[in-house]
Amino acid sequence: MTNDNGSADGHPEQVPESLRTLAEYLERALDSATSIVMMRPADGVCIVYLGDPAGLREDLKQIGTIANSLANDMLESTFSGANQLQISGQIYRFTRSFTQVDNMAAVIFSTE
Structure with missing residues (x-):
């Protein structure tokens, strides 16, 4: 699937904060050759990790950490x-997938 943040005339539209944040995390995942793992252990907060969710x-x-609203926008x-x-x-x-880490739901963004 493809999403393009540019308008039909080729001029870029303003990129939402959620996508700018996701891009920053994806860059870190690429640099580390690992995955982004997002979990919500507390109300209003989503904790972001780098690593192997199977480990x-x-x-x-x-x-x-990011606000749940920002995490929801990413999803x-x-x-x-x-x-x-x-x-x-x-x-x-x-690739975006879901798993459990220590019995907690997790969203995985994998660049592999």
Whole structure:
């Protein structure tokens, strides 16, 4: 699936904060050759990790927290399965999936 953040006349539209944030995390995942793992253990907050969700939770590296509303916007802007998004002129290809880490639901963005 493809999403393009440009208008029909080729001029870029303003990129939503959720997609700018996702692009930053995808860049970090690419640099680390790993996945982004997002979990919501507390009300109003989503914790973002880098690492292998199939491994131990202790091995995940926390890299940030974002508001649930921002996480929801990321989910609304992407699809379960293969994605291709153009964000600020850069094309990102990744897979979004779901799993459980220590009995907690997790969203995975994998660039592999």
